[in-house]
Amino acid sequence: MLSRVANHIYWMERYLERAENTARLIQVNTHLLLDLPRDVTLGWEPIIDMLSFRDTFYENYKEADERSVIKFMVTDTANPGSIINCLAFARENARIIREIIPSEAWEHINNLHLTAKADGQSVLTRRHRFDCLNKIIVANQTITGLLGGTMLRGEGYAFLRLGRHLERADMTSRIIDVRSASLLPDLSPEHSAFENIQWMGVLKSLTAYQMYRQEMRIRINRSDVLEFLLTNEQFPRSLIHGLKQMGKCLKELPKSDEIEKQVDALADELSKLDTHELMQSRLHEVIDDIQQGLLNIHKAVNAQYF
């Protein structure tokens, strides 16, 4: 397979995954705000921090209020990570490899971008937001299904999944990091009940709530949520699952020994964690290590294949 083609497949999927994850994140934050007491202002700023866009945001907006953040994250073309831009990049990548991916998948990706461009503005009002973001999530799931159902199980599909899992692991780690840090640090006793609501929010932004219930069968609490999201191999959006999947993809690719070792090492480190002993400051370090590890894997893939 041509390196250029592999690169386009990899990035097409990363951008699709990123758009979906961002949509989920906004969806959940909107709901979470409705559940919190009025005097607790959780706000929208953490969303920007999660995706490391603080500087870009404040260059363009004065205040991190709901409308500005949503606009910035969904429809603003000045933000390289906005959903509309992710979808445009995904489409551009897909267009170049239009002959490689199944043609229905191309049509859906093209459509998804066109619809998001046309309907994007409706996301600014809470009433239409759910539908708008949900459409993006469902369309992306459809594309994932189409690709999975029709693509040849060759190197191309391995690069596709590699991109997806790397992007997903990256997003999961960001969500855990920012949410756990900004998680209402100075809760007064009467507000402590809301801590669990927030952890529920974390689970929900990763569509993990229901699966957490089925798997863990316990009340929602910090250390169990962390365990589930970091080290549960059964859950498809956990970090460890992502790493294991990346390892599998790499096995299907030529000359992947060195990168596989990197992935395995990161997975090892992760599975040794005892989340019940994990203090906030240490958690932050761990997440930093993971993020650095993911970045190094991306760099290694880039150097080896593209």
Place this chain on the structure above:
Amino acid sequence: MAIRWGNYRTGDFYDELIRAANKPRPAAEQICKYLRNLSDKELEEYKTAASTAIHVMGITFTVYSEEEGSIDRAWPFDIIPRIIDKKEWLEVEKGLKQRVKALNMFIDDLYNEQRILEAGIVPRSLLDASKNFLPECMGVKPKNGVWAHICGSDLVRDQHGTVYVLEDNLRVPSGVSYMLENRHVMKRVFPDMFEQYNILPVDDYPSQLYDMLCQLSPRDIEQPEIVVLTPGIYNSAYFEHAYLAQQMGAELVVGSDLVVDDEDKVYMRTVDGLSRVDVIYRRIDDAFLDPEAFREDSMLGVPGLMRAWKAGNVGLANAPGAGVADDKVVYAFVPEIIKFYLDEEPLLPNVPTYKCVNKDERDYVIENIDKMVVKPANESGGYGMLIGPHSTKAEREKFVRLIRRDPRNYVAQPMLLLSTAPTIVGTKAEARHLDLRPFILSGEDIKVTTGGLTRVAMRKGSTVVNSSQGGGSKDTWIVDMEGE
């Protein structure tokens, strides 16, 4: 009842299907009868079916605009086929083979012994002023002496029914994918017509192209690595590049995918490292092919490609420099070229062509410019030409100035009355002008497509058939009428 052939007017032109009011040519009798029996509604349904098929099959060409970026447009397609009797076609085919054979000998001669210049048949000055002559190619001897492996020659028919060659495209002729796809569309839409007619198939082309490209491989191996080199997704013919690569099972590459090493061998960058490339079907113009040899600013080409080709380490189709014979001034000499190399009379006539480089002919052209079609030597796609009878006074004056300034760059032809064929306009059939572009493959032997791509000027009275200028296309049927 939608189409009444009694109302169909052919005017002063030769019509490909209709001899006179209500009198179809023998090969067109059945289709005319078939169309006559369709109701307006049925005709609409067929049209919709055709455009749906085109949409679903993703047959497009790309137009680039500043505001909207690139847009894929469906190319207008007319559902009435253009029909040619096989007996007539075989004669045309012979003429094309003769012509392309001579043209390849001519190119090979120009880059080697230059016998034709020595003999004074073609003036040396013509070569000196040619934009497409590449001195870098002197002394190169490609396999089988073939430079233009793929040639697209445009044929037209005048009011008397004579078929002429209008021009030869020896650089990177395009359109063959539309020829193939038009047939697929017609099979979907009119399966019953294919039962009634004995229509010769066209879909052998991709495998013939593949076989011809394999012959160019420098390595004697079972499966040489063949790639199609495209300028990329913004090129108007990108659909065709991707289509042909797909049909041949070849990789579709852009310049940055390829690399030439110190030993002058060509490789492509794959996820498994560098992988040797044997033959490149390039769809990039000479000037952009290799920034080391030609335009330094080319981002589309491959540095070192010329080195590799000259060293015989990679096959290139078409060979660089083949365009020297794809020049409207050289065109005027083709009858002499055929006689010189093959000692034969041309089987297919040229359109009478005035070379502005000769003073007498130039004066004649300027005097009669309102009756002439003036063409620059090295443009394609219908750009930069003057159609005398349809021009304004200011345009004619501008062309007189252009011709005087650079006479070598212009030739002129009398305005031909191009033939027509019935074309659906609304729910009626009206006469529209058309041409025909067959594709000729030259390797160890010469093969011609069955028919070719029929291009139609969709606007009434227009004779410009280029897709970039509002042309459309039709399926071309070569039908065997023996025993009918």
